[in-house]
Amino acid sequence: MDSSLRSSEWYSGEDRNAYIHRAWMRRGVPGSAFEGRPQIAIANTASDLTPCNAHLTEVAQSVKNGIYEAGGIPLELPVVSLGETQVRPTAMLWRNMAAMATEEMLRANPIDGVVLLGGCDKTIPSLLMAAASVDLPAVVVPGGPMLTGTFRGEALGCGTDVWRLSEEVRAGALSQEQFVKSESSMIRSRGHCNTMGTASTMALVAEALGTVLPGLAGTPAPDSRLLEAAHETGRLAVQLVAEERRPSTFLTKASFHNAIVALAAIGGSTNAVVHLLAIAGRLGIDLTVDDFDRIGAEVPLLVNLQPAGRYLMDDLQRAGGFHAVLREVRDLLDPSALTITGKPLVDYLDDARIWDPEVIAPREKPLQPAAGISVLRGSLAPGGAIIKPSAASPHLLSHRGRAVVFDSIEDFHARIDDPDLDIDAHSVMVLRGCGPKGYPGMPEVSNMPLPKKLLEQGIRDMVRICDGRMSGTAYGTVVLHVTPEAAAGGPLSLVQTGDWISMDVPARRLDLEVPAEELAARVPNAATVKGYANPGRGWEKLYVDHVLQADRGADLDFLVGSSGSQVSRESH
Template sequence: MGTPKTKPEDLRSHRWFGVHDMRSFSHRARTLQMGYRREEFVGRPVIGIINTWSDMNPCHHHLRQRAEDVKRGVWQAGGYPVELPALSLGEVMVKPTAMLYRNLLALEVEELLRSHPLDGAVLLGGCDKTGPALMMGAISMDLPVIFLPAGSLLRGNFQGKFVGSGVDTWRYWDELRAGTISKEEWFGVEAGMARSFGHCNTMGTASTMTAIIETLGFTLPGATSILAADSNHVRMSSLCGQRIVEMVWEDLRPSDILTRKSVENALNVMASMAGSTNGVVHLTAMAKRAGIPISLDDFHNAAQQTPVLANIRPSGTYLMEDFYYAGGLLGLMTRLTDRLHLGEKTISGQDWHALLDGVKIFNEDVIRPIEDPVSDQPPLVVLKGNLSTPGAIIKPSAASPHLMQHKGKAVVFKDYKDMARRLDDPSLDVDENSVLVLQSAGPIGGPGMPEWGMLPIPKRLLQKGVRDMVRISDARMSGTSYGTCVLHVTPESAVGGPLALVQDGDLIELDVAANKLWLHVSDEELARRKAAWQPPEKRYERSYGALYIDHITQVDQGCDFDFLQTEGRRPVAEPEIF
């Protein structure tokens, strides 16, 4: 524990429990009503446990118990733990996409921290949108916090082979549609895919974001590599409870940890893992909550200088279980010391110089040396041209080399329903050289920018042996996805971006080496199409959806609400007590 800066009378919770007036009498009386003794909560740090557990989120199925493990650590350290449930956002269950509600969870977390008598909090999450949402709310509120990652699930198995969540789902689904496996075999994949609680065991969005959050400095050392079902995860949870009490006395806050240098660390670690393209949206949103400037070019530059070293699907071979036993995130970071700001502070109270000292790697095929990267392709490239001024993105390390330079005629789907209706129509004018284009799938058009960017390949092409095509959209794709998919085209088609003007038969050029995405249509013709374009009807007239549509930013700004981002840190508005 560092040097205490906070005295009991300085605790934020003192305003609720420690003063002598009628309101404090009520607060104490109602806490006594729950069976607690006065000395268990008065004068102690009150620690919120923000829990995104739910029966509709299999990735978080164990977090009900982990909250109890955190409480154990809080009590042992002399704090008073209180559990507060928060929106769960189970990725595979929430429609049209959990991304639509990421900002709602961020709002909820900020207000839970603000409105309750909390001195610090442990944030329990892991499934794709919960990690960034929890951190966005916590960064804005700026109370001492620790992120407790849910951990990845165990390796899947099917017919003597290990299978990874998401990645192998797409692969076997293509084989089922192509007729190369039976429905019974497909059911076998289904039964063997996910064998325990925990989030995806590939380098999907969940593993990417928890690793980014650790690199930013917000977890216990090595916490994000621990498997959800490992007993080390239980012990880590208890240690989170102990450490957050110490952080309250030290007054160690997100504003002390999240800096431009820590964001640069995260950019390089994300590149070395070939992290999910969703990391672009979420890291941007978190940085902008703290007023830290970040652009698409920052992601592009990091990916150009840092090779892929984590040999994990979809860009590599292995799964997170192998990564954990090979040395985990701390092992990977030892490969990057010349690219990291090692003096950055973390919630552990130590910097990266100390945390990486003596860390070893136990499998050099899983965590590769710099001179032997997983791929000779960069993990991310920002493409620019007349289809996207700020830039669209592609993940070359998970794409097909023969498509990195390609020209083809557009086959345009106006929205997801149009694609689902016509994709396998025998009359569809499409071949393996075509460029599939999906419109109306961005932040507003989706709504919520769903993970539709890995457009399915037409069935008749699958049956011919085609397994990849150039696909372009203003959507995202799952971090477990792969293929030559151009994503995040900005501005999106629903606000009249250039993607909205693409028509069947237009020639589109992709040149990844030249960072180029080009629609071969004259400026005059594009201007004519733009003049004739009509915006879609507003999708929502009330409730959260209306708030979302009115205030969502585009992907290069993190898809956050415009009124929640800051150019510089502002004082937190504390609740009035009347």
């Protein structure tokens, strides 16, 4: 057996251990499987409880075919799968666990490379975090978005139209019966959300990083070209092993620069910030939240997709695809950044074209001239907070209002529709206790539904501030990822209803207008503290004790930094 292969540590030789390793794998496998052929794992997040990834079993078969064709041995490896719509309290609580479990399985098993199959929000981030840490040759196959469904003659955007229609019900503009009827129209086919939510964002951003076969990301799940590309990715995985192309050999600060440019140009999810920070942290790359503002804030928004626009992911593919977007901002990309093929990302953009300028705006006529994520700092967010201007109301980007504070998501649900709640359209809604430690897991609750009485008055947006996250399919003038979070002693824990808060996005400021000496004398009220998570055992306790803040990617402190692909100690 080729002694240069990592798997040879298991399979080569004639001693008892090599015998055991080979014998237990000989279930119809030819002897040649152990004679110098790369062992390629297919880390598969397919699960019936992750409906957006359920089709990945079929995709895995195409990957297997490609691996076999190229001379490798494919080995399907089911890994932890997180269904965004299903798991409680929030999938983000287990992103780090999924990454850690995948890392350990890759490290523990006799494999030389891995193909990462993901789609739903946390699956691609967790897989990339794992691959970055174990540093074996690795390539991503995104599962792709679903096709567009329609209701009453209108296209439905997954997630985005759930928020919109549910608010219409609360406003009395849509019947409950019609709302429920739309449910069967929302999900038309296999695949993840068809908006520019977190799933679509992370697929495209993963390609911008260079970890996806160029041209694949954004291909709809039912499209036959996904299976074709999956086959080619299987072939590529064998080549990666032969050329020893591991994440650490091509993922650099330049790769993350390009990911940030892409994130802004597509109007991508704010969740990409915590995921990219976490992946960079695993690689030991010095990426900070301020890089997202410095690199991306002035990048024009070119993609007219919900929630920042009108269209959906299969429209993006039809209009020219991701490469057509990147070609428009080519001058903003770092040309030194390589892809999984060993060639620079920019080398793949020459033939890209925009076929529908309504979906992909040309650079000279952007949807918004500067729409990247903005980082706000000030007395309310000394460690930073973020806002997505492309999804916000322009008239609210500079705003001063009186705080209406909710101590937990339960407190919010209990009081938001109280007709006696002292709130108006100029108020600033504040929700705390929703950060990584406080909830725990940093749930997608920052885009708080507006009070029913204001919806009935025609109000559709207000300034909202929270230490949690929001769905990538959501929209509104929402300040989120406030750092430090309330449960970590941040100023957010000390805000009182009636305090004045000023926000100035152009100036990147978020301030609590309370004198410093008064703020220093305050302590969190009992209701605030009672709302914080206080787990006594298991994963939740490990998470709360070790999770970093949002500006560090909300990873666990002991997982930061790449430790390489050491072979596990021999079994005896």
